[in-house]
Amino acid sequence: xxxxxxxxxxxxxxxxxxxxxxxxxxxxxxxxxxxxxxxxxxxxxxxxxxxxxxxxxxxxxxxxxxxxxxxxxxxxxxxxxxxxxxxxxxxxxxxxxxxxxxxxxxxxxxxxxxxxxxxxxxxxxxxxxxxxxxxxxxxxxxxxxxxxxxxxxxxxxxxxxxxxxxxxxxxxxxxxxxxxxxxxxxxxxxxxxxxxxxxxxxxxxxxxxxxxxxxxxxxxxxxxxxxxxxxxxxxxxxxxxxxxxxxxxxxxxxxxxxxxxxxxxxxxxxxxxxxxxxxxxxxxxxxxxxxxxxxxxxxxxxxxxxxxxxxxxxxxxxxxxxxxxxxxxxxxxxxxxxx
Amino acid sequence: xxxxxxxxxxxxxxxxxxxxxxxxxxxxxxxxxxxxxxxxxxxxxxxxxxxxxxxxxxxxxxxxxxxxxxxxxxxxxxxxxxxxxxxxxxxxxxxxxxxxxxxxxxxxxxxxxxxxxxxxxxxxxxxxxxxxxxxxxxxxxxxxxxxxxxxxxxxxxxxxxxxxxxxxxxxxxxxxxxxxxxxxxxxxxxxxxxxxxxxxxxxxxxxxxxxxxxxxxxxxxxxxxxxxxxxxxxxxxxxxxxxxxxxxxxxxxxxxxxxxxxxxxxxxxxxxxxxxxxxxxxxxxxxxxxxxxxxxxxxxxxxxxxxxxxxxxxxxxxxxxxxxxxxxxxxxxxxxxxx
Numbered sequence: 001x002x003x004x005x006x007x008x009x010x011x012x013x014x015x016x017x018x019x020x021x022x023x024x025x026x027x028x029x030x031x032x033x034x035x036x037x038x039x040x041x042x043x044x045x046x047x048x049x050x051x052x053x054x055x056x057x058x059x060x061x062x063x064x065x066x067x068x069x070x071x072x073x074x075x076x077x078x079x080x081x082x083x084x085x086x087x088x089x090x091x092x093x094x095x096x097x098x099x100x101x102x103x104x105x106x107x108x109x110x111x112x113x114x115x116x117x118x119x120x121x122x123x124x125x126x127x128x129x130x131x132x133x134x135x136x137x138x139x140x141x142x143x144x145x146x147x148x149x150x151x152x153x154x155x156x157x158x159x160x161x162x163x164x165x166x167x168x169x170x171x172x173x174x175x176x177x178x179x180x181x182x183x184x185x186x187x188x189x190x191x192x193x194x195x196x197x198x199x200x201x202x203x204x205x206x207x208x209x210x211x212x213x214x215x216x217x218x219x220x221x222x223x224x225x226x227x228x229x230x231x232x233x234x235x236x237x238x239x240x241x242x243x244x245x246x247x248x249x250x251x252x253x254x255x256x257x258x259x260x261x262x263x264x265x266x267x268x269x270x271x272x273x274x275x276x277x278x279x280x281x282x283x284x285x286x287x288x289x290x291x292x293x294x295x296x297x298x299x300x301x302x303x304x305x306x307x308x309x310x311x312x313x314x315x316x317x318x319x320x321x322x323x324x325x326x327x328x329x330x331x332x333x334x335x336x337x338x339x
Numbered sequence: 340x341x342x343x344x345x346x347x348x349x350x351x352x353x354x355x356x357x358x359x360x361x362x363x364x365x366x367x368x369x370x371x372x373x374x375x376x377x378x379x380x381x382x383x384x385x386x387x388x389x390x391x392x393x394x395x396x397x398x399x400x401x402x403x404x405x406x407x408x409x410x411x412x413x414x415x416x417x418x419x420x421x422x423x424x425x426x427x428x429x430x431x432x433x434x435x436x437x438x439x440x441x442x443x444x445x446x447x448x449x450x451x452x453x454x455x456x457x458x459x460x461x462x463x464x465x466x467x468x469x470x471x472x473x474x475x476x477x478x479x480x481x482x483x484x485x486x487x488x489x490x491x492x493x494x495x496x497x498x499x500x501x502x503x504x505x506x507x508x509x510x511x512x513x514x515x516x517x518x519x520x521x522x523x524x525x526x527x528x529x530x531x532x533x534x535x536x537x538x539x540x541x542x543x544x545x546x547x548x549x550x551x552x553x554x555x556x557x558x559x560x561x562x563x564x565x566x567x568x569x570x571x572x573x574x575x576x577x578x579x580x581x582x583x584x585x586x587x588x589x590x591x592x593x594x595x596x597x598x599x600x601x602x603x604x605x606x607x608x609x610x611x612x613x614x615x616x617x618x619x620x621x622x623x624x625x626x627x628x629x630x631x632x633x634x635x636x637x638x639x640x641x642x643x644x645x646x647x648x649x650x651x652x653x654x655x656x657x658x659x660x661x662x663x664x665x666x667x668x669x670x671x672x673x674x675x676x677x678x
Contacts, residue, residue: 131581132585133584133588147527180565211572211574211577214574216581227567230519231550231567231570232550232570234549235551235553235554236574238549238555239578242470242555246471250606251590267589268586270589
């Protein structure tokens with residue numbers, strides 16, 4: 001598998017991006033192309049030993065910044081690492097693209113350059129949600145589409161299901177719809193109509209899921225509009241951080257010895273890892289016509305390495321092809337029904 | 340202050356409701372009227388000593404169940420404890436009504452019997468959100484209106500602000516709008532328009548609040564549509580329970596002595612109290628023309644007692660009158676602008 005890596009995207013680029021690439025190289029037989037300002041990237045590469053046969057650098061003179069307006073940036077910065085990488089993906093010069101850069105621009109660029117998979121109206125960002133003490137689940141949409149139509153939620157279910165089954169080895173992924181209550185007639189116009197579409201699909205739809213059940217692993221794929229997905233992800237993050245901070249304070253003030261306090265701190269650090277997004281290896285942009293992975297903007301080398309390794313599975317399993325076939329099935333079923 | 344208490348609403352009625360009433364009586368000089376099946380209520384009252392001068396029972400032969408259809412139940416069960424209590428409130432036979440019964444029916448009943456405050460299009464349920472290690476905040480709407488117009492969010496801000504200032508003694512309550520990002524132009528059509536209305540109001544509007552900041556106490560009043568409010572409240576509850584369960588497991592398995600494990604358990608129990616909704620004393624239904632408090636369906640006597648005590652402050656401060664005046668101000672400002 002050939003990885004295209006945006007060397008300039010994210011808060012810690014290019015240092016942590018390059019370091020992550022070198023680490024991924026050591027743990028795999030992947031080929032990696034880093035796209036970005038070549039002098040800066042080579043300056044970082046000099047620090048490490050690596051298999052230079054499997055790592056190449058492609059120069060790109062521009063950078064899309066986090067505060068750049070997405071569509072404008074993609075149109076004007078044709079020689080940016082992000083746009084160049086997406087063009088290389090389109091041209092078949094790599095199997096999957098990975099970036100920690102401006103999310104809006106990445107989404108816009110993927111749409112403009114790669115296009116949508118036929119039948120998908122709204123590509124989505126799918127984010128892995130860590131369940132403390134258990135398995136992960138996938139939130140689709142995690143924020144790309146703040147306003148949705150019922151049909152979009154069905155698309156999210158189909159795409160998320162395939163990702164969890166093919167990349168995360170989940171059998172017959174359970175799909176749940178975030179809603180106000182478990183009853184079929186609960187919710188907004190959007191969730192009521194989406195419920196019917198999901199129920200009538202061939203997905204393993206487990207019905208409405210109240211937000212309370214999400215952190216308990218109620219489903220493998222959590223379907224919702226992007227506004228709700230954003231609230232779920234960010235609230236969980238803020239809640240966990242605040243709670244852990246207070247637990248640490250409370251428990252260490254009560255520890256009778258310094259050894260006890262240290263023990264508690266170490267145990268809590270292990271738990272923090274359980275809902276560390278870094279472990280999970282980036283979020284796929286599903287529904288565009290190419291394998292595209294978005295990393296968190298603050299990714300360090302460890303997250304970069306994990307995202308690269310996971311992206312290889314994503315491309316290897318050819319999830320784009322799987323979604324394309326699935327959508328053809330949806331279309332022909334619809335036509336058969338209309339006849 | 341005269342409290343009207345629905346003796347038959349909630350999972351633990353009438354036993355825990357009656358016990359809570361007796362406890363509230365002991366800690367205050369309130370007058371309480373319990374409405375419900377009098378034989379059952381007297382049977383509970385027999386267990387306790389209390390000031391019978393300040394406690395009376397009004398018989399009601401029907402009960403609105405949790406699975407009753409709200410509007411139908413209110414129309415048909417005229418002799419239910421809930422409908423009877425709301426009618427007594429309307430007739431001035433009490434200052435505030437408290438119930439742990441069917442939320443939808445309570446909301447519908449309050450609307451039908453008491454009506455709306457002029458200028459309020461959509462009454463809301465406002466729920467106290469406990470911030471671990473800090474102050475509480477108020478989520479409006481907590482689930483009564485799953486779909487809203489921008490103007491409704493302004494109403495939620497005005498009502499929530501007055502509640503936090505008058506009942507929770509918060510000075511110049513900070514009002515925040517749940518949104519995808521902090522920038523003014525972020526979000527859905529709803530949040531973008533609501534932002535402008537809130538900014539142009541006389542509220543202490545602190546702008547958009549990302550969900551991540553809610554558990555950190557970003558604002559005193561968190562304004563959002565009821566779908567989002569429901570997600571915030573239920574996700575927090577589920578997340579906290581799951582996290583604490585795992586922390587307990589992790590920390591006690593590592594404790595070197597039984598004393599250590601016990602210490603950890605006790606400390607965690609203290610923390611659990613920090614986000615215990617029971618402490619907070621019920622959620623006001625804001626925007627109806629009367630003081631109405633909803634308790635959690637699973638309320639035990641401790642929660643009932645707290646809700647009764649808090650409801651007295653709610654009525655004492657005459658929040659309904661305050662909202663009425665505030666809305667008159669909004670209307671005359673609007674007219675002045677139009678002239």
